[in-house]
Structure formats: structure tokens, C-alpha cells
Amino acid sequence: MTAPPPGGEGLGGGADAAALPTPQALRRADRHRLTTRRGLAARLALLGPAFVACIAYVDPGNFATNIAGGSKYGYLLLWVLLGANLMAMLIQNLSAKVGIATGRNLPELAREHFPRPVTYGLWIQAELIAMATDLAEFVGAAIALNLLFDIPLLPAGLITAVAAFAILGLQSKGYRRFETAIMGFLAVILLGFLYDTLKIGFDAGEAAKGFVPKFDGSDSLLLAVGILGATVMPHVIYLHSALTQNRVPAKDDAEKRVLLRFNRVDVTIAMTLAGLINMSMLVIAASLFFGHGGGDVDTIEKAHAGFKQLVGPSAAIAFALALLAAGFASSSVGTYAGQVVMQGFIARTIPLALRRTVTMAPALVVLAIGVDPTKALVISQVVLSFGIPFALIPLVLLTRRKDVMGALVNRPLTTAVAGIVAAIISVLNVLLLLDAFGLVSF
Structure with a gap:
């Protein structure tokens, strides 16, 4: 294992080189758009x-x-989804701001x-969270392949691994191809559920x-915490800052503020769709x-x-295709x-194949031993959800420091709201633990 160059500018070469974009992969046209274009075209x-x-x-x-x-x-539990989505907007804005402000x-x-x-x-906790994340993604995609093509779950999981590498490999051609592919999968998910919503209707x-x-x-309460964990994802709190670091180099604080405004549009649109x-x-x-x-519809298969x-x-079919797109992406x-x-x-880095394994x-x-896949999900x-505070608390602590963030340091109100979000998530998790041990009842 080797240490990468400072500032996240590489992964040690070899198979890792395709995993993260390097400054050499950035297009000068992006900075030209930042400084010379205005309006919708610049934002798009x-x-x-x-x-992503x-x-x-x-x-x-x-x-x-x-x-x-x-x-x-x-x-x-619709209120839980709404609250989680508003939290996600704040959190992802802060994460993206880290990359823009610091280049780290x-x-x-x-x-x-x-x-x-x-x-x-x-x-260590982030790696454990990565395993929980993979569990959801692989099991979900495997279920979708089984529903669509009757592929057994274990082979379907292996197919998902191959698909993940293929999609990630697009980054070797530049980050835009990867981002476009992910947007395409998001469109499939959105259209699938739009179709089903219009087909079924509901009581507003x-x-x-x-x-x-x-x-x-x-x-x-268990489901509410699960929804929160499924919506506010710890690994993308880390990831979003990497997606914005040096993506479009800014020469001064004024350009960083412009980038931050574009980022807010990006986050608002993406998180609203989600x-x-x-x-x-x-x-x-x-x-x-x-x-x-x-009460009997307690699995994805039964829902299908x-x-x-x-x-x-x-x-x-629309439901299964949306599930497959979600799993692959x-x-x-x-x-x-x-x-x-x-x-x-x-x-440090390790080869992507080993990490994925x-x-x-x-x-x-x-998938192999036949555990109920939906319950596992x-x-x-x-x-x-238990991993969220370990990502969110460092985010709040660092973004409130002027020596780290410079001119883009959090305002006191932003820090206070983010601290409240972290506290709410932490309290929910503690209540869940207390309930599991019979110390409280809801």
C-alpha cells in the first residue's frame, strides 16, 4: 500500500487510478464557464x-x-422522509463546501x-458502514435481477459487482461520463416511480x-431510524467533499463563492428529486x-x-427496473x-478489486445462506443511521473553523442548525438502543 500525493491528487496508480478524478482530468473549459458564462447554461x-x-x-x-x-x-412516516431530506440538503451543502473551500x-x-x-x-467505523452500504446495494440489485430475469440471488449479486466496476470505469474517461451515467440511472428511477404513482393514484x-x-x-421508531439511515447516507457525506475538491479550480475567494452558489443549485435540484x-x-x-x-407486504418481492x-x-416492471438502476448506480x-x-x-489505498471483495x-x-433479503436491507x-453522527460531527466541527474554511467558514446559525441535526440523529439512535433493551417503550 502506498500513500497518495497530498490533496487527494491520486490513488497510487494502477487499478486505483480510475477510481478518483485527478486535477489532470479536469477540463479548463469548466473554469471558463465559471468566469465567463451566466444564467441557466452556466448552471447546467x-x-x-x-x-452522484x-x-x-x-x-x-x-x-x-x-x-x-x-x-x-x-x-x-412521511414527515420522517421530509425531515430527512431537508437534513440531507444541509449536510450535502456543507460537505460540498469543504471541497470547494479547502481543496481537501x-x-x-x-x-x-x-x-x-x-x-x-x-x-474503522466508516469501513463497517461501507459493508452495511454494500449489503443494501448488492441485495437490492440482486432482488431486481431475480424479479426481472429469474436469476438466482447469489449469481445476481456477482453480476452487480461486475456492473459496479463497469460504471466506475467510466471515470477513466473523465468524471463527466461517470456523472452522466449516474444521472441516467437516476432518471430511470424517477420515471419508474412517476409511472407507478400516476398509475396508482393516492389520497392527497x-x-x-x-x-x-x-x-x-x-x-x-425502528422504521423511522431506518428511513433516516437510508436517506442521510454517511458515506456520501465523505464523498461529496471529494467530488468538489479541485473539480473546478478557483483562483480566489470570489470564485469560490460563485462555485458555492452553483453547488447550492446542484444540491437543491438533486436532493429535491431524491x-x-x-x-x-x-x-x-x-x-x-x-x-x-x-402487514403481509413486508418484502420487496411481495411488493413486486x-x-x-x-x-x-x-x-x-417499472418498479423492478427502478430497483435495478438504484442497485447498479x-x-x-x-x-x-x-x-x-x-x-x-x-x-493509504488498496486495489479496487480487493476493496470491493x-x-x-x-x-x-x-444472499448465499438465504437470509430474508428485505429484512437484511x-x-x-x-x-x-448509527454511522451518521461519526461523519456529521467532524463535518460540523471543521466547517465552523475559519483556519480550515477561510472565507467560506460557516455562519453561527448554520453551525447551530447542523449541530441540532446531529443531535436529533444521535438521540433517535439512543432511543432505539434503549427500546431494544426494554429500557423505554413507545
Whole structure:
């Protein structure tokens, strides 16, 4: 293993070289657009990083938690999705700002400014979170391949691994091809659920009641934490800062502020789309299954069968295609994030094939031994929720420091709101633990 050059400008060569874009891959035209173009054309030219990050917000784990939530509790947990999406907008804006302001990504800054034991602790938990992330992505894509083509789950998981490498390999041609591919997958997911929403319809009045915060027992709390973990993803908190570092070099603080404004547009559009997709998942499940045997629709396979039976084959195919697109795209983004984490926290890299083998092993074991895949997906999202504070707290601590962020340091209000978000997530996780040990009841 070798240490990369400072500033995340490489991964040691070989197979790793295709994993992250280097400054040499940046196009001078991007900076020209930044300084000479205005309006919609300029914004469209600079869109991309947030769309890569947002694919993690609509990965197969979201399918599992949203379908489970909608079928069992109706519209009850819509408020959780709305809150999680607003949190995601704030968090991803802060993460992207790190890359723009410092030319470093979040793990690199943690290595530079935190004690070594803290850095290594953050790295270890991030690797465990990567395994939980891969579990959701591989299992989800495998289920989709099984539903569409009747491929057994284990071979379908291996096919997903090949697809992830192929998509990630587009970065060797420049980051724009990778970003365009991810946007294409996002479009498939969006169109799939738009079709199903229009086909099924829903009661808007009843859905509106779901935006009033409340729970219905401990199981609803478990699902709420799972939804939060599926929506606010720890690995893309790290990744987004790497996507923006040196993507378009800025010569001074004024240009950094311009880039930051473009980034806010990017994040707003991408996260709004992700939020609409997530809400449509829950709304569709609530409309179809809640109160009509919804307690029995506790797996993605049963949801697919319900689509086919209650709506028609076309709705079932749209659902499965959206799931497949989510699995393929999010697995490649997960691999990308894993390299950022290792390179940043401990200044080391390993070949992508080895990293992928290690992190996907739990998912393949789940597929091989026949564990209920949807239950595994939901649990993986709860695990992810426990990882959020370990990414979010360093983000808040670093972005509030002027010696780190310079002119783009957080305003006190931004730091306060981000601290509240971190506290809310942490409290939910503590409540879940207390409930699991019978110390509190909901």
C-alpha cells in the first residue's frame, strides 16, 4: 500500500487510478464557464456532483424501508422522509463546501486536524458502514435481477459487482461520463416511480396528515431510524467533499463563492428529486397495501407481486427496473466513497478489486445462506443511521473553523442548525438502543 500525493491528487496508480478524478482530468473549459458564462447554461454545465451523491439517497435500502413503512403504517412516516431530506440538503451543502473551500475532502481534513487515534477510529467505523452500504446495494440489485430475469440471488449479486466496476470505469474517461451515467440511472428511477404513482393514484388529503410528526409504537421508531439511515447516507457525506475538491479550480475567494452558489443549485435540484422519489415509494406502498393486507407486504418481492396483481405487469416492471438502476448506480458510488474514506483517513489505498471483495462479502453471504433479503436491507439502514453522527460531527466541527474554511467558514446559525441535526440523529439512535433493551417503550 502506498500513500497518495497530498490533496487527494491520486490513488497510487494502477487499478486505483480510475477510481478518483485527478486535477489532470479536469477540463479548463469548466473554469471558463465559471468566469465567463451566466444564467441557466452556466448552471447546467456545472451540475453533477450532487447527483452522484443523491443516488445514495434512493438506493435499494430506501425501497425496503419506505415500502415497509408505507405498507404497515400508511402515510404516518412521511414527515420522517421530509425531515430527512431537508437534513440531507444541509449536510450535502456543507460537505460540498469543504471541497470547494479547502481543496481537501472531509477524511483528509480529519486526518490533518484530529488526533491519530480519533482518525483511525473514524476510519474503522466508516469501513463497517461501507459493508452495511454494500449489503443494501448488492441485495437490492440482486432482488431486481431475480424479479426481472429469474436469476438466482447469489449469481445476481456477482453480476452487480461486475456492473459496479463497469460504471466506475467510466471515470477513466473523465468524471463527466461517470456523472452522466449516474444521472441516467437516476432518471430511470424517477420515471419508474412517476409511472407507478400516476398509475396508482393516492389520497392527497390523507397523505398530508403524514407530515404531522408522530410515532405508533417501537416498530415505527425502528422504521423511522431506518428511513433516516437510508436517506442521510454517511458515506456520501465523505464523498461529496471529494467530488468538489479541485473539480473546478478557483483562483480566489470570489470564485469560490460563485462555485458555492452553483453547488447550492446542484444540491437543491438533486436532493429535491431524491426526496420526491422517496416520498413516492412510501405513498405508493401506503395507497396499495395499507389497510388491505399491508402487514403481509413486508418484502420487496411481495411488493413486486402486489404491483403485478393489483395494478398490472407494467407497474411491476417499472418498479423492478427502478430497483435495478438504484442497485447498479449506488454500488458504483459506494466503491468510489470507500476509496475516498481509506485514502483520506489513513493516506493509504488498496486495489479496487480487493476493496470491493472485502466490503461486498457480507452481502454475498446474506444472499448465499438465504437470509430474508428485505429484512437484511432494513437492518442495514439502521446500522447506517448509527454511522451518521461519526461523519456529521467532524463535518460540523471543521466547517465552523475559519483556519480550515477561510472565507467560506460557516455562519453561527448554520453551525447551530447542523449541530441540532446531529443531535436529533444521535438521540433517535439512543432511543432505539434503549427500546431494544426494554429500557423505554413507545
